[in-house]
Amino acid sequence: MSKIIAVAGKGGTGKTTAAALIIRSLLRRGKTPLLAVDADPNANLADSLGIKIEESIGSVLSDFLRDRAALPPGITKQAFLEMKLHQILKEGKDIDMLAMGVPEGPGCYCAANAMLRDYFDSLSKNYPYIVVDNEAGMEHFSRKTAGRIDILIFCSNYSLKGLKTVKILSDMVDELKIAVGAKYLLVNRTPEALEQEFLDRVRDMGMPLLGYTVMDREIEESEIKAVPLMHLPGSSATVQRFEEMVGRILT
Ligand SMILES: Nc1ncnc2c1ncn2[C@@H]1O[C@H](COP(=O)(O)OP(=O)(O)O)[C@@H](O)[C@H]1O
Ligand SMILES: [Mg+2]
Numbered sequence: 001m002s003k004i005i006a007v008a009g010k011g012g013t014g015k016t017t018a019a020a021l022i023i024r025s026l027l028r029r030g031k032t033p034l035l036a037v038d039a040d041p042n043a044n045l046a047d048s049l050g051i052k053i054e055e056s057i058g059s060v061l062s063d064f065l066r067d068r069a070a071l072p073p074g075i076t077k078q079a080f081l082e083m084k085l086h087q088i089l090k091e092g093k094d095i096d097m098l099a100m101g102v103p104e105g106p107g108c109y110c111a112a113n114a115m116l117r118d119y120f121d122s123l124s125k126n127y128p129y130i131v132v133d134n135e136a137g138m139e140h141f142s143r144k145t146a147g148r149i150d151i152l153i154f155c156s157n158y159s160l161k162g163l164k165t166v167k168i169l170s171d172m173v174d175e176l177k178i179a180v181g182a183k184y185l186l187v188n189r190t191p192e193a194l195e196q197e198f199l200d201r202v203r204d205m206g207m208p209l210l211g212y213t214v215m216d217r218e219i220e221e222s223e224i225k226a227v228p229l230m231h232l233p234g235s236s237a238t239v240q241r242f243e244e245m246v247g248r249i250l251t
Contacts, residue, residue, distance in 0.1 A: 009155035014188030019133035020048035021242035050228030056101020184210035
């Protein structure tokens with residue numbers, strides 16, 4: 001069965017960076033083929049991975065609703081949608097990728113979403129690891145696009161406010177009764193050493209601290225120069241932090 005690793009958190013807390021560097025570490029460990037899912041409509045996981053994505057699931061679902069009548073004869077809706085979804089799966093050497101996007105235009109997406117869940121279920125069997133970069137609003141959680149998550153990593157900035165937001169998101173996930181194997185906290189863009197008070201609040205929260213990444217000039221530069229994070233040198237301090245964190249979640 002595949003292991004689903006999902007990254008969640010408010011916008012700008014380092015989710016996409018984390019997803020990309022987790023994927024990088026999984027690839028280095030030979031955990032392939034790997035499925036990367038960009039569930040953030042402000043999609044940029046593809047850029048961080050250096051992958052070009054032309055079409056998203058959102059547009060396929062919208063087209064599907066609009067062209068319903070044009071369903072070819074002798075094919076079920078489910079089979080037709082699966083065929084369309086399969087066409088937009090971006091297949092690479094080690095990484096395949098899907099972007100969720102957002103459905104365009106009005107319509108009831110309930111049936112389409114149910115079919116999407118079935119498609120994910122069958123697709124996931126092909127991959128030992130699936131990494132999902134979630135959107136800040138967590139709509140896909142409430143639509144339960146993924147039936148279960150093995151490892152859910154909440155990103156926060158280095159602030160007590162950030163920790164409170166993580167707590168709210170984590171409670172939301174509990175209320176939705178999504179099956180989650182383990183939850184972790186990841187704090188990004190911190191100073192070299194974390195204040196004891198901050199660590200005390202983390203301990204009070206009761207969510208294990210997977211790790212933290214220090215404010216890193218190389219990451220900032222990659223972003224500004226639009227260089228995929230896959231091209232960072234292996235010696236990068238942040239790359240190494242993720243190596244260590246991935247090592248821990250895999251054990
Ligand atoms: N450890 C870090 N050091 C420096 N900049 C970082 C670090 N982690 C993330 N960033 C930068 O912070 C910004 C937000 O990160 P991003 O991963 O895009 O967040 P999100 O996906 O949660 O919106 C990006 O410009 C990214 O390059
Ligand atoms: Mg992002």
